Amino acid sequence: MEESSAAWASLNSGVVLSLIAVLCSMVWKNLEVLFFGRRFNRQVRRLAAMVDPYLTVIIAEYDGGRMKQSDAYKEVQAYLQRASCDAGGGVRHLKAEPAKGADALVLSMGDNEEVADVFRGVTVSWQAYSKPPPENGGYWGGRHGRADRRFYRLFFLERERDLVLGEYLPYVRREGRAVMVKNRQRKLFTNLSAEGRDDDGWWGIRMWSHVVFEHPKTFETLAMKPAKKKEIMDDLDAFRNGKEYYARVGKPWKRGYLLYGPPGTGKSTMIAAMANYLDYDIYDIELTSVRSNTDLRKIFIETTNKSIIVIEDIDCSLDLTGKRKKKKKAKDDGDKKDGDQEEEEKDKEGSKVTLSGVLNFIDGLWSACGGERIIVFTTNHVDKLDPALIRRGRMDKHIEMSYCCFEAFKFLAKIYLGVESHHLFDDVESLLGEVEITPADVSENLTPKSDGDNADTCLADLVKELKRMKAEKAQAALAGGKEAAAAAADNDEQEE
Numbered sequence: 001m002e003e004s005s006a007a008w009a010s011l012n013s014g015v016v017l018s019l020i021a022v023l024c025s026m027v028w029k030n031l032e033v034l035f036f037g038r039r040f041n042r043q044v045r046r047l048a049a050m051v052d053p054y055l056t057v058i059i060a061e062y063d064g065g066r067m068k069q070s071d072a073y074k075e076v077q078a079y080l081q082r083a084s085c086d087a088g089g090g091v092r093h094l095k096a097e098p099a100k101g102a103d104a105l106v107l108s109m110g111d112n113e114e115v116a117d118v119f120r121g122v123t124v125s126w127q128a129y130s131k132p133p134p135e136n137g138g139y140w141g142g143r144h145g146r147a148d149r150r151f152y153r154l155f156f157l158e159r160e161r162d163l164v165l166g167e168y169l170p171y172v173r174r175e176g177r178a179v180m181v182k183n184r185q186r187k188l189f190t191n192l193s194a195e196g197r198d199d200d201g202w203w204g205i206r207m208w209s210h211v212v213f214e215h216p217k218t219f220e221t222l223a224m225k226p227a228k229k230k231e232i233m234d235d236l237d238a239f240r241n242g243k244e245y246y247a248r249v250g251k252p253w254k255r256g257y258l259l260y261g262p263p264g265t266g267k268s269t270m271i272a273a274m275a276n277y278l279d280y281d282i283y284d285i286e287l288t289s290v291r292s293n294t295d296l297r298k299i300f301i302e303t304t305n306k307s308i309i310v311i312e313d314i315d316c317s318l319d320l321t322g323k324r325k326k327k328k329k330a331k332d333d334g335d336k337k338d339g340d341q342e343e344e345e346k347d348k349e350g351s352k353v354t355l356s357g358v359l360n361f362i363d364g365l366w367s368a369c370g371g372e373r374i375i376v377f378t379t380n381h382v383d384k385l386d387p388a389l390i391r392r393g394r395m396d397k398h399i400e401m402s403y404c405c406f407e408a409f410k411f412l413a414k415i416y417l418g419v420e421s422h423h424l425f426d427d428v429e430s431l432l433g434e435v436e437i438t439p440a441d442v443s444e445n446l447t448p449k450s451d452g453d454n455a456d457t458c459l460a461d462l463v464k465e466l467k468r469m470k471a472e473k474a475q476a477a478l479a480g481g482k483e484a485a486a487a488a489a490d491n492d493e494q495e496e
């Protein structure tokens, strides 16, 4: 009897102990939810730390001074957009920014908000916070350093350390990158510095301002010889997929393109097509607004990966020969009017960017920061450029944009008029062999001007224009011939 009551008592105490254990684990589970969850987290976290210590990881917006927003910060920010918008995340203050698509907004957590996240059954917590800048303003100093420093802090239990550091954080970065790609709006940047807070939350002087890039031109609508077009597209593909190749041969992942040819042959159009093809941003540098080589370097550092950095009309932008240019008469430069030239001269005086500054910008040490950047120069006068500027290695691929050939014309006729053959095509072909017309002029002639215009009228207009150009050329040749004959006669007379 005594034995059975002792067994009964021990069974009872076993049940009670198990009940206590279950209760404790329930309380702990709830504590964990509170700990990482919503409102009471800070206080509860302190309490919980006594039982099971927690660790934190801080991800700063700018590491190594204030030069470049950290990739990890941007990825975490993008990742947390999803967690923040989730009703279970408990975030009450969200920040909204425009996203891809007319009415879309990207929401992210506001300052001092916390959000919980669950990974493989483990709960962690993220907190966004910011700190005022140090007195001296950090790396950039002065007005640049006025921005608050922003951070994300991740809390997790020490026992989850391996899982969080080894698997969760890499997962967050991967997912964040995917969100960034999905929400990415392509941008066209210009180096007009502006003060204010931009998409990345920067407050201060920015070297770049931007608009959303929405140029409709693609390689499908760019007229040029098919073989040449394919060669360029293959080159771009090789560049885009060349990360390992560039790493293997020890070259920074960048490529220079020089587009040269007369006005209206499609150089700017080609840049738009390249950006659309690669899905890259465009940074359009107005060199005359860059005050010094140091500013040029800052401008470069602030460009992001997957971008095309463009300097148009490089020969007109600056004196890049290394010597000071003598003042020229306006008539020397056929393309520019007197007023324009005066303006240019003034701009040049305000800018101290030198040839060596530009060379450094293209392939100096700083140019290797980041990767996946294409640099494009355009010019109407390739012969005016310093050979050092366009040697292979700096401008790796030279592309001549030429006058409209018959193949390019047929391409434009198909796009603009929807015709692949026409009885006027033969006339156009023989005239194109005799006169030089730009794709821009051909496009203009093939554009219907009124409701009554169709393929017949547009092609007839083009033929008329080509004939007019041919007559003008013949007249110019005649006048040139007469002038030469008169000069020769003058010479003869003087000799006699």
Ligand SMILES: Nc1ncnc2c1ncn2[C@@H]1O[C@H](COP(=O)(O)OP(=O)(O)OP(=O)(O)O)[C@@H](O)[C@H]1O
Residues within 6 Å of the ligand: 221, 222, 223, 224, 261, 262, 263, 264, 265, 266, 267, 268, 269, 270, 379, 380, 401, 439, 440, 441, 443
């Ligand atoms: N190869 C082309 N295919 C289709 N359209 C073209 C082509 N070249 C020019 N165009 C048309 O002509 C117009 C002018 O072209 P674009 O501005 O690209 O010339 P550009 O070579 O950059 O001239 P510039 O040297 O004066 O800057 C564009 O609106 C474009 O639509």
Ligand SMILES: [Mg+2]
Residues within 6 Å of the ligand: 267, 268, 269, 312, 378
């Ligand atoms: Mg152009």
